[in-house]
Amino acid sequence: MSVTEMFSYIQAFLSADQEIRADVLLQDIRKVVQVLEQTAREILTLLQSVHQPSGFKEIPSKCTKAKELFCTVRTQLGELKNKFPVEQYYRFHEHWRFVLQRLAFLAAFEVYLESACLMTRDEVAQILGIEVVRKKGFHLDVEDYLAGVLIMASELSRLAVNSVTAGDFGRPLRISNELDSGFRLLNLKNDPLRKRYDGLKYDVEKIEVVYDLSIRGLTKEQEAGGNK
């Protein structure tokens, strides 16, 4: 094989590869991910309204609506699955990583609102209609699940503040404390997950402040302590 032949072989490979990357596959993946992000934003808007003083009474109806939207998410994720060969999951991982973390958070948050308990990775994967085990297909990477849980922690710290305002005391405290002690079991590297975990202690602290206020019956003064 001459040098010229070798280079045209590589060139052919690269343009085929680029074809895949730039044109067909990636475009497709991006499109589906965009739609997913749209749905995720809708769910977020819906669930965020629980922070409104009136929102607490409407939690059940909001959860029902959110559940419907999660059906759409399942369909859209199903589409995403069919866009690429499953063994290339990590090749394109970056493209849906962000939205998958948000969806994990939303699923966990929805369940928390409903039953005040934490979700396992399996349950989250089930809600999203994806696998837990890599070998079985499109799966929820453990780091993405944990990132989603951490997003929820900061959401709960907000909720703690607002629920005290609404007269519901200290519910999220336990969750955050548990999360904190849970995450302490992990040996994290210096990666985005670590950064996010470092933010958790502030969330926990914030909730504790709110809780302290609420059990001392100082809810009147929580405006001062709980405001950002």
Place this chain on the structure above:
Amino acid sequence: LLLHLFINLPRPLHSSSHISSMPVFQQELDTKHDKHERLVKLSRDITIESKRTIFLLHRVTSVQVEGVLTEADLKLDGVRLNIRMMLRSSEERTHQFHRAFTPGIQEYVEAVSFHHFIRHRTLISLEEINTKLVFVKEPEDTPEGQQPMGTPQVLTFQVTPTDYLLGVADLTGELMRMCISSVGNGDMDTPFQVSMFLRQIHDGFSYIGNTGPYEVSKKLHTLRQSLSKVEDACYTLKVRGSEIPKHMLADVFSSRTAMMDQDEGMA
């Protein structure tokens, strides 16, 4: 008031399944990080050994070519064993761990193609590199308690076209060194052979241009520098080769290259 407090204590959670699975996550993350670190370590070993092989190959003079080539081949066998070790822990997940071992693989490509050029004066093909990276599967290769199939299986390591290209781009720097030192050894043929070969590779890279990955375009600049050095050397040989006594040629070039090397951080 106290009573009021107790009434308002948080409701107990149904189950804290999340926390009980934390040790599982810990293990999963640790396994992944360990794997990554192992691969990085192996990749470093591959880099070091490949670099040493290249230095060894630079000691080739027309007298003892065969001996050096054989010795270099032995060294490369050692490197291939390391690549085999990498396969053991990262099969089928190359995309997830590619970043960990890509530097080592590029260095290996550089060493192997250098060796090949010295022996055959041609460019080793991607396929030729990959055929040397097929290993017979041994029982201890089977990860995590899977049953091996009845037939003897193979482990194959596939160098990606991009890693191949980047390795070949680095090779050009070595060829430039070889060209200059061969002039010093009074070898009048090698510089011209190298210059022809480099020109072909340069044309190949220009042909790929910016359709390739971003790193390739970066290396193109260095490649041009190496090429012009080699072309200058050949020019000097042609024009003044008849005037300068051979034993002084080395001085002429060493002063030139010293000046040129100053503005360039060759690894």
